[in-house]
Amino acid sequence: MLAAHLAALYWPRVDIQGPVTWTDKVVHVLLFLAPTLAGLLAGVRPAYVVGLLALHAPVSELVQHYFLPNRSGDPWDAVADLCGVVLGVTSVMVGRALRR
Template structure:
């Protein structure tokens, strides 16, 4: 259930038109949001029982796809390859957190 909620949140965060995206945050905040969002996706997906060997590549593809989607003119947003890097950092963080939780709960 939590994974589904995070997926829905990610769709809103990643695909809102530019007019609906909050502005005025300090520089770099966007990258932190990307990392946190993808860490949450990885952690909740793995905790829900998804296997890392398929979830991680799917999330990487989602990261790339979301940046391609943000380049659609109707959204008025821009694509940034560094966002994909931040997403991948988040995926690794989420995976490591999942491994740590699993290890400590044994």
């Protein structure tokens, strides 16, 4: 899963036919939702999971913008990434509360 996450964010070239739509943002949410859920459900300290992924969201967009010539960083992608982290944390918290 980590390899797919990193490949999606750092692949040197992404060819998208037609205009980029809201589906791009859904992909970003899912790219950060999955590792958040995986880390939290695996028992990694929430501060580590959330901190690392919250830092990775804007850094990945900056890397795309400045270091990958065929990619462009988008601040709204970073917002979607952070929404994925929040959704992952919320899902785990609600799931644990419902099991009690």
